[in-house]
Amino acid sequence: MTATTATTSQKLKGKDLITAGIFAAIYFCVFMIGQLLSALHPVLWILFPFVIALLAGIPYYLLCAKVQKPGAVFIMGMVTGLIAVLSGQDSVIEGITFLIGCSMAEIIRHATKYSSFKGNMIAYIFFSINAVGSPLPIWLMREKFFAKISTLGMPADYINTLDALASPYMLIVLFAAVIIGAVLGSLIAKGLFNKHFKKAGIV
């Protein structure tokens, strides 16, 4: 009897889904901001996932606090991923990294029982893999990628800097940056939670 009530309360309800949808919209806006910033300099283009991890912590943790059930984070990520792919923001590769990132985050959240900050933080590190699909084509299909952006008429400076930056070594830096960004993003979110959201009675 108790077991059945526990499983029914673990199912996502209308309210949880609406909350996930709203935060998915905000998460997508974070992606738009990141994309605008990345046009400024090639470094920002490569470290795009770092920027996203830094900024997206707040909506992610709010969702985690509001909906402590399986599937919420996955739905939030996948809705954003689908909008990003449909709106032509990103390639299909990004769709795949979204799938990987969201699934991993969901597994970790399940293993850590949804409510602990540490568990959510580890899940957030994996969740930040979502954005890696954006610069990843540089390494996956290097020649094709550079041929493509140069036929597009992108400025030679930008391409050269990008080419010089995008060494295999940089790929390690990228993943390290994702982890650092995710941890920093978590700390920012935690700071804001303690400073404001708890006082406002939201979490």
Next chain:
Amino acid sequence: MDKEMHIDPRTGIILLLLSNIIAFAQSVLWVNGSWVCILALLMFLCGCGRSAAKFLTAYLLLLILQYKLIPVAPKFIATSFSIFVNYSIMMYPCIIIGILMIRKTPLRHFIVALRKWHLSTNFIISFSVALRYFPAIREEKGHIWDAMKLRNIHGLQRMECMVLPMMVSAINTADELSAAAVTRGIENPAPKTSLVELNMSILDWIYIGMGFIFVFLAIYIK
């Protein structure tokens, strides 16, 4: 009945995906250009004649910018603008379909289309809420911006003052919206019926066919 034609939301989604593939396949300019023209024709057929004309003009301006002005512009301006211009030209087909769908497809039709594809209800609810929430974010941003100007807030504090009200209002909206949606039976497990009936017309099939032809062209003509 009006004389305007309609495209099925499903056609819209398929065309969007195909245009994405075309954009990323990076073919020669005429493939992109003719696909843009064909989509502008679709816009015209669906009763958005004026926007179709506007979009074509803007496309021409972008091309002029790209091939005539940027090569002769000073280096600094060239670097900062060409990425935007490039990206816009590449993504132009997607933008046209996106705008057409926003103008002509009510969210209700869109949801029925997704249901016909048997996507999970959970996903459909979140997805449609997310799409509906974008205008709210923009409005919110404007209000917060004005308030910050009024109170003379500068620097890093602006970030905090932007993020906080945004999040609080997101949570409040979630509460209000779900109260409304639950009253209307969103949690009812019974299969939903709908007044809207979607049918694929000849126009839909013609455009899907053309989409595939252009994907083929984009991949094989370099």
